[in-house]
Amino acid sequence: MKALLVRKPYGEENVGISEVPDPVPQKDEIVVKVLYAGLNPIDINVVRNKTVYGLKPDPHIPGSEISGVAETSGKNIKKGDRVLLYPRWFDGTCKYCAGGKEYLCLNGGIFGVLTNGGYCEKISVPEKMLLKIPDGVNIEDAVSIPVGGLTALHALNRTAASSGQKLLVYGASGNTGLFATILGKYRGMEVFAVTTKEWVKKYGASSVYPHDKIPADLKADLVINSLGGDLFAESLDHVGLGGKIATFGVFNGANVQVNLAKIYTQELEIIGTTGGTVAEMKALIGLMQEQSIRLPTDKVFGIDHLKEAIQAYSGRTNGRILLRVQ
Template sequence: MKSFIISPPFGKENLKIEEINAPLKEDGNVTVRVRKAGLNPIDYNLINGRILYNLAPIPHVPGSEIYGIVETDGKYVKAGDRVIIYPRVFDGTCEYCLSGREYLCPHGGIWGVVTNGGYSDFVSVPEKQLFKLNQQMDEDIAVSLPIGGLTAYHALKRAGAASGQSLLLYGASGNTGTFAMQIADSMGIEVYAISRNSWVREFGASGIFTPDSVPGSFKADIVINSLGSSFWEDSVRHVANGGSIVSFGVQTGRESKLDIGDLYTREIRIIGSTGGNRKELMDLIRLSERKSFKVKIAKKFSLYDLKAAMDFFETKIGGRIILEN
């Protein structure tokens, strides 16, 4: 089978397509034929050598978001089932796993980083990471749920989001942002997007601001900042008293100043959020089956045009890049 391989020196120019052996049947694992894959910041940064901690194996097959078709029967899934992969490796026995926080497992990590990923014809995956989809689920939605969709869903859950609240969203134009808008809108939350793209209104935003046009007096019950330190002071400025700031991205930087007086006098909650658990992914799949969620497609490429997709990723055009096999 064909797979993309990356090894030192890293960089998209060193990606190679190689013929490797198809995965062997392993106890507890199921072989999946890859139909679609996403190209997201995790994959882009890994290929460019910016994610080396716990990277294994090397040489490495990247690709952390996969939709595919089961090839070999498992205990719960059968050949022909449509599946997505829960993107966290976990042992299932530690205190975090046993309390439903598999994404914090100290013996795991991101699938496609601490394991070979899905930029390949086939992958072998532990069955506990596979989630079946119904026949009506759109393939572009399916491949977008495990990371972007789940990250958004978990962030809103962490914030205790509820009907009647308001949300201000930094990073609205990405896959996570478009899901955050749609999920929040489906919950009865009023959504305000920070974006220069008018199309975000189609995804549930009732108001749109550019980064420098938010009225000084504007406040939201929840502020999601998926961009990092450049927007930290704005996040604090625009969260309501007693509100929550949820952070899960460092694209514009990791370090920022914090006025602790603001924190306690206004009772602001600062919440870190990463990924999500398997129960939340199942809930998100069911929600997606009931709601008409959609994905903003920037461009589609053949899986084996990955280098061209990487070039396109660098243009920073809002929307989703999907690789098809």
């Protein structure tokens, strides 16, 4: 089968299409024909070998966010079903799996980082990592659920986000930011978007601000900041008394300086959040179907044009960048 491989010394200049063996399914695994794949910061960092998790094997097939069609059958997934991949390996036996936190599995990891990913024609994965895409959900929209959507939903759940609260979302036109905006509005929150893209208002934001134009008196119950870097320290200025800030990304940098006095005198909470559970992903799929949620797509590239896709990612203006595998 065809697969996109990145090789040492990594980077966009060292990716290319290669012929690799078809996957051989192990016990309880399903073979999936990959149709679409998302492009997220985690995938870009894999290509550049800059993940915080480490990377193997080498050469490496990136791709953590996958939708496709089952080519074999299992107990619940049948051949021909449209499916989404839950992007975390988990054994179901460690203390975190037993506690309902399979995304923290001691013996697991992120699909496409600690194992080869889905920028290829076929994958073989345990059936427990696959969820059906129901009728009424577009497969192009569905592919944004496993990383962008699940991460945002889990962050809202972890912070107990609720109706009537003010939510400030940094990077609101990005993958996770847009989902946080949509889901925050659905929960009855008043959503303020930090972005230069006015179209985000169509997805639930009441106001849109560039990061340097946020009103000084805007204080939120919850700030979601997936960017890190200097914008993280800046965003603390907009957390209200007793409020929370959720962090799950460092695309702008992992090291920041913060005013600890502000955190303890105002009783602010900094909450780290990552991934999400299979149950949360299933719930989000159901919500997408129930609410007929559609997502904007800016451009779709073939996997043989990953370099161009990454270039377009930083300059996108109207939604997601997707990869069409076949």
